[in-house]
Amino acid sequence: MERSILAGKDLSEDAQLAMWKNFIQKVSEFARKCYKTRDLIGMLSIGEDEEELEIPDIDLFRPENVGNMDSCEMIDMEKLLAILDVNSLTEDAVSANVLRKNNDSYGVGLWLLPSFINHSCCPNSRRLHVGDYLIVHASKDMKAGEEITFAYLDPLSPLSKRREMSMTWGIQCKCKRCRFENEVFAKQEIKEIEIGLERGMDVGGVVYKLEEHMKRLKVRGKEKAYLRASFWSAYCEAYRSDRSMKRWGRRIPAMDAVVDSVVDVVGGDHRLLKIMVEELKKNGGGGSGLVGMEKALKLARDVYGKVVKKQAMKTLVEFCIGD
Ligand SMILES: C[S@@+](CC[C@H](N)C(=O)[O-])C[C@H]1O[C@@H](n2cnc3c(N)ncnc32)[C@H](O)[C@@H]1O
Incomplete structure (x- = not known):
């Protein structure tokens, strides 16, 4: 040819x-x-x-x-x-x-x-x-x-992927998160979780293992959030899967706590907003729904900025979810 x-x-x-x-x-x-x-x-x-x-x-x-x-x-x-x-x-x-x-x-x-x-x-x-x-x-x-x-590249991706993407910019990122993850991703337990995820291990199990290892390795606060952001694809898939939640739901942290910690380190992101609003819709309105909606609107302001008026923001949040 x-x-x-x-x-x-x-x-x-x-x-x-x-x-x-x-x-x-x-x-x-x-x-x-x-x-x-x-x-x-x-x-x-x-x-x-x-x-x-x-x-x-x-x-x-x-x-x-x-x-x-x-x-x-x-x-x-x-x-x-x-x-x-x-x-x-x-x-x-x-x-x-x-x-x-x-x-x-x-x-x-x-x-x-x-x-x-x-x-x-x-x-x-x-x-x-x-x-x-x-x-x-x-x-x-x-x-x-x-x-x-x-972020020039997707902050909700693991260290290896971010490294690969940053090379296209000629950058070797030395931010706090990369420095920390450089050490952690060298540990056998974390490597195994990464490989397990690549090989199609049950995502709920990936999240469970990661949370357990973080407890054992005494990874807390922002550092815990860095790893959650890196393994976001597994968390997200687990929270969306009824099967996974049935099996692992009680053993893994609640979705909103994970979203809060990830937002704290990477800032607002439309995927975090989307899963939060999906959960709100799944659980219907009601009292806690109002608190949840306020939380979602706050996150929406992190994602879209304060320039968007509250009513427009509500519409934007609706669009973000679709049906
Ligand atoms: C859009 S420019 C950013 C501004 C640039 N630092 C300047 O002095 O004009 C992109 C370039 O900045 C550098 N850069 C940006 N972020 C970096 C980082 N986290 N670490 C190292 N270099 C970085 C790289 O050389 C990259 O190609």
């Missing part, structure tokens, strides 16, 4: 196949026509010698700043491609997650100021894409001077 590109899966007639060229052309056109944009793009990292790069003044990014026509040079294509490689973000838009439209198609874009935010697997902020806008909101309380981080 001739060398060619094959569809990796069945695609519908209007499926988006590629958008890179157009994107690169657009950015390069903007950079050519507008010296302020060129100036700001020129400050972005190409992923090398970042310690030596100048920290730009935040005022440069304000709309009223007109830039300095004399100070910036044209950016050659090689540098521009390197900048786009290091700083472009794919958008996991609300419409993709909530309305289930465009589930498979991700847009890619360059947002200048957010390009300075580094990655962490236990981030303190979260990004939300609405149309062309990228909204970054705090997902935890922060102290003045604290570094703002968001």
